Amino acid sequence: MAAQPEVREMSGAEMVIRALIDQGVEVVFGYPGGAVLPIYDALFKQNRLRHILVRHEQGAVHAAEGYARSSGKVGVVLVTSGPGATNAVTGLTDALMDSVPVVCLTGQVPTHLIGNDAFQEADTTGITRPCTKHNYLVKDVNDLARVMHEAFTVARTGRPGPVVVDLPKDVLFANGLYLPPESVPARKSYRPQVKPEASRIAAAAQLIMAAKKPLFYGGGGLINSGPRACTLFTELVRMTGFPLTLTLMGLGAFPASDKQYLGLVGMHGTFESNNAMHDCDLMINIGARFDDRVTGKVAAFAPHSRKIHVDIDRSSINKNVRVDLAVVGDCAEVLAALLAELKAQKYKADPARIAPWWKQIETWRKRDSLRYAKSDTIIKPQYAIERLYALTRGRDVFVTTEVGQHQMWAAQLFKFDQPFHWMTSGGLGTMGYGLPAAMGVQLAHPDALVIDIAGEASILMNIQEMSTICQYRLPVKVFIINNQYMGMVRQWQELLHGGRYSESYTAALPDFVKLAEAFGAVGMRVEKPADVDRVIKEMIAVDRPVIVDVAVDPTENCFPMIPSGAAHNEMLLGPEDKQASGPISEEGMVLV
Amino acid sequence: MTAPETVEKHTMAVLVDNEPGVLARVIGLFSGRGYNIESLTVAETDPENKLSRITIVTSGTPMVIEQIKAQLNRIVPVHGVHDLGEEGAFIERELALVKVTGGADNRAETLRVADIFHARVVDTTPESYVFEMTGSTDKLNAFINLMTPLGVVDISRTGVVAISRGSGKF
Numbered sequence: 001m002a003a004q005p006e007v008r009e010m011s012g013a014e015m016v017i018r019a020l021i022d023q024g025v026e027v028v029f030g031y032p033g034g035a036v037l038p039i040y041d042a043l044f045k046q047n048r049l050r051h052i053l054v055r056h057e058q059g060a061v062h063a064a065e066g067y068a069r070s071s072g073k074v075g076v077v078l079v080t081s082g083p084g085a086t087n088a089v090t091g092l093t094d095a096l097m098d099s100v101p102v103v104c105l106t107g108q109v110p111t112h113l114i115g116n117d118a119f120q121e122a123d124t125t126g127i128t129r130p131c132t133k134h135n136y137l138v139k140d141v142n143d144l145a146r147v148m149h150e151a152f153t154v155a156r157t158g159r160p161g162p163v164v165v166d167l168p169k170d171v172l173f174a175n176g177l178y179l180p181p182e183s184v185p186a187r188k189s190y191r192p193q194v195k196p197e198a199s200r201i202a203a204a205a206q207l208i209m210a211a212k213k214p215l216f217y218g219g220g221g222l223i224n225s226g227p228r229a230c231t232l233f234t235e236l237v238r239m240t241g242f243p244l245t246l247t248l249m250g251l252g253a254f255p256a257s258d259k260q261y262l263g264l265v266g267m268h269g270t271f272e273s274n275n276a277m278h279d280c281d282l283m284i285n286i287g288a289r290f291d292d293r294v295t296g297k298v299a300a301f302a303p304h305s306r307k308i309h310v311d312i313d314r315s316s317i318n319k320n321v322r323v324d325l326a327v328v329g330d331c332a333e334v335l336a337a338l339l340a341e342l343k344a345q346k347y348k349a350d351p352a353r354i355a356p357w358w359k360q361i362e363t364w365r366k367r368d369s370l371r372y373a374k375s376d377t378i379i380k381p382q383y384a385i386e387r388l389y390a391l392t393r394g395r396d397v398f399v400t401t402e403v404g405q406h407q408m409w410a411a412q413l414f415k416f417d418q419p420f421h422w423m424t425s426g427g428l429g430t431m432g433y434g435l436p437a438a439m440g441v442q443l444a445h446p447d448a449l450v451i452d453i454a455g456e457a458s459i460l461m462n463i464q465e466m467s468t469i470c471q472y473r474l475p476v477k478v479f480i481i482n483n484q485y486m487g488m489v490r491q492w493q494e495l496l497h498g499g500r501y502s503e504s505y506t507a508a509l510p511d512f513v514k515l516a517e518a519f520g521a522v523g524m525r526v527e528k529p530a531d532v533d534r535v536i537k538e539m540i541a542v543d544r545p546v547i548v549d550v551a552v553d554p555t556e557n558c559f560p561m562i563p564s565g566a567a568h569n570e571m572l573l574g575p576e577d578k579q580a581s582g583p584i585s586e587e588g589m590v591l592v
Numbered sequence: 593m594t595a596p597e598t599v600e601k602h603t604m605a606v607l608v609d610n611e612p613g614v615l616a617r618v619i620g621l622f623s624g625r626g627y628n629i630e631s632l633t634v635a636e637t638d639p640e641n642k643l644s645r646i647t648i649v650t651s652g653t654p655m656v657i658e659q660i661k662a663q664l665n666r667i668v669p670v671h672g673v674h675d676l677g678e679e680g681a682f683i684e685r686e687l688a689l690v691k692v693t694g695g696a697d698n699r700a701e702t703l704r705v706a707d708i709f710h711a712r713v714v715d716t717t718p719e720s721y722v723f724e725m726t727g728s729t730d731k732l733n734a735f736i737n738l739m740t741p742l743g744v745v746d747i748s749r750t751g752v753v754a755i756s757r758g759s760g761k762f
C-alpha cells in the first residue's frame with residue numbers, strides 16, 4: 001500500500017476505519033444497524049479489516065475478550081446505537097472485572113437528536129460509565145481521530161479494560177482532519193505507574209530473604225502484563241524454591257506441571273494451596289487482587305503472614321486485605337527489578353530454611369483433595385475433563401469455559417503450562433461467556449485446538465453464536481458437561497438451603513446433537529465412561545465445529561470447597577465432610 | 593490487619609479536565625461504591641487549560657479514605673487528588689444565603705445576630721431580610737441555629753470550598 005500523507009481530510013466513518021488499521025487491528029466483531037451504517041459502508045470499501053458478524057452484541061464483546069486474552073492484543077467491537085449498545089453492557093462489565101483490553105465502538109443517533117428519545121437512542125455513555133475503564137461521546141469529527149487513538153491507549157495500558165467510543169451518525173458523515181497515532185499527544189491526566197519504587201523492591205527482597213514459610217500468589221495481572229512477566233515470575237519462583245499458587249485468572253502464568261505449583265487457590269482451590277495460604281509467614285502477591293473468592297473470611301485470612309502486594313492499580317491495594325508492603329507497578333517491571341535486587345544482594349536459595357514448610361505442604365498434598373469417587377457406570381464430570389486433558393496433550397490447546405461447576409473442575413483439572421491458553425469469566429461470572437470467547441480465540445489462533453468446556457445451562461445463554469462459528473468455519477469444540485442442573489446453584493441449594501432445588505433443574509433441554517446439526521456443526525453424545533475416550537478422539541479428529549454432549553452424574557458436587565464465610569483451614573473435602581464441619585453460619589449464608 | 597474503624601472527615605481537592613461527564617464520573621464513583629459525600633462543589637478554575645476543581649468533603653474509615661483517593665485517581669480525566677488535611681493546614685469556606693421573615697417583633701434582634709456574625713444584608717423588604725454569610729461550615733450552622741427561631745424561611749448553601757495555607761499548590 002502506498003504511504004498515506006500525514007494528515008488527510010476524510011469522513012468520520014473513514015476515520016474510524018483508518019484509525020483501526022493504524023492501531024494494528026485485524027479483526028472486528030460486530031453487528032450492523034442504522035446508526036453505524038456509514039462505518040459499515042466504509043468497511044465494505046476496504047479489505048484490511050476482517051469483520052466477524054456475530055448473532056448478538058454480547059457475543060461480540062465476549063469474542064473480543066477471547067481474542068484479546070489469547071493474543072495480548074486489543075479486542076475490537078462495533079455495534080449500533082440503543083439495543084446494540086445495551087446488549088454489549090454485560091460483555092463490557094465482564095471485561096472490566098477481568099481487566100481485558102477491549103475497544104467498543106457504538107453508534108449513536110445524530111447529535112441534534114440526542115436527548116429526544118429518538119429511535120434506537122440510549123444514553124450509552126451514561127449506561128456504560130460504571131462498566132468501562134473510560135468512555136467517550138464524540139460530538140465533533142475533528143476530535144474523532146484523537147479519541148480513537150486515545151481509546152486504544154487507555155484500553156491496553158495500565159490495568160487494561162474496556163473503552164467505549166460513542167459515535168453519533170452525523171459525526172460519521174462529517175468531514176474532518178485525520179491524525180495518525182503518533183501525532184496524538186499523550187493525555188496529561190492519564191499516567192499509569194509502571195516502574196516500581198526502588199525502596200519497595202529492596203524491602204521486598206529483605207522479606208523474601210527472611211521468610212521461613214513463604215508462598216507466591218500469582219494472578220491475572222501476570223497474564224495481562226505479558227509473556228515477559230510470566231517468564232520472570234517463573235524464574236523468580238524457581239530461583240527461590242518457594243511454593244506457589246495461582247488464582248483462576250492467573251492459570252498458566254507458571255507451568256502447572258511443576259512440583260512447586262500447589263494448584264488453584266480459593267473457594268474451590270486445593271487443600272495444599274489454601275492451607276499454605278492460611279499458614280504462610282510471607283505472602284508474595286503478584287498481580288492478584290485478594291478477591292473474596294480467594295480470601296474467604298477476611299478476618300481469618302492468612303493471620304500469621306506478612307503480605308507483599310504487587311499491582312499496577314493503586315486502588316487494588318488495601319481494598320480487601322491490608323498489606324504490609326505495597327509495590328505499585330507493572331508485574332514485569334517489578335519482577336525484573338526484584339530479580340536484579342536479589343542478584344545484587346547475592347541471594348542464594350536456602351532449601352534448608354524452607355524444608356519444614358515444604359514437608360508440611362507435602363502432608364497437605366497427600367490428602368489428594370481433587371480425588372473423586374470413580375464409576376464404571378456413570379460418567380463423572382471430573383473424569384470427562386481429566387480425559388479431555390489427557391487426550392489433548394501434545395497439541396496447542398486453548399480452553400474457554402462458561403460459569404459454574406464445570407468451570408471449577410476445568411480450573412482444577414486442566415493443567416496449563418503456558419499463559420494465554422485459558423479464558424474464563426472470573427470476576428463477573430458470566431454464563432454464556434465461553435462459546436463466543438472460543439470463537440474469538442479461534443480467530444486469533446486459526447490452527448489451534450479451541451475447546452469451550454461448557455455446562456448445558458450456560459451454553460444456552462449464547463448458543464446463537466454457533467451460527468457465527470459455522471458461518472466462518474471455525475472448528476471450535478464445545479464440550480458440554482451435561483448434568484441437567486445449574487450445577488453450582490444446585491450444589492449451594494444442597495449445602496445451604498436444605499436440598500430445596502428451586503428452579504435449578506432444566507426440564508426441557510434440547511437434543512444437543514440435533515442442535516449442532518441444525519447449525520451445520522457436528523453433534524456427538526456420550527453416556528458411558530467406556531466411550532469417553534473414543535468420542536473425545538473423534539471430536540478432535542473432526543476439522544469442523546463440534547458439540548459433544550457428555551451425560552454426567554447429575555448429583556456430583558465440586559470439591560474441595562471453602563464454604564462462604566469460612567476460613568481457608570475450614571475446607572470441605574468431599575460429600576462426607578458435610579456434617580463434620582457443622583452448619584454454615586448465617587453470616588456466611590448471606591454472602592454470595 | 594484490623595484497621596482502626598474510626599470514621600474521619602476529609603476535605604479533598606480534585607483537579608479534573610473540564611469536559612462533559614466528568615462530574616458524573618466522580619459522583620457515580622461515590623454512589624457506586626457506597627462512599628459518603630457530605631458536600632461537593634465544582635467550578636472551572638483554570639480556563640486556559642480547561643481544568644476544574646472539585647472540592648469534596650467526605651467521611652470514612654482510614655481504609656475507605658485511602659480507597660476513595662485511589663479510586664478517584666483512576667478516573668482518566670482526573671489530574672490529581674489532594675487530601676488537604678493530610679497535606680498541611682488549610683482554609684475552608686462556605687457561603688449561605690438565609691431568608692428571614694420574623695415579623696416586626698423580631699426585626700431588631702435579627703439584625704443584631706447578623707451583626708455579631710458579620711452577615712451582610714443583601715436584600716430587604718418590610719417583611720423580610722436576605723443575609724449573605726461566609727465562613728466555616730460550623731459557623732454557618734451556628735448562625736442558622738440562632739436565626740431559626742427568628743423566622744428562617746429558606747436557606748441556600750454552596751458547600752465547602754477549600755485551599756491550603758501558605759505558598760504551596762492546592
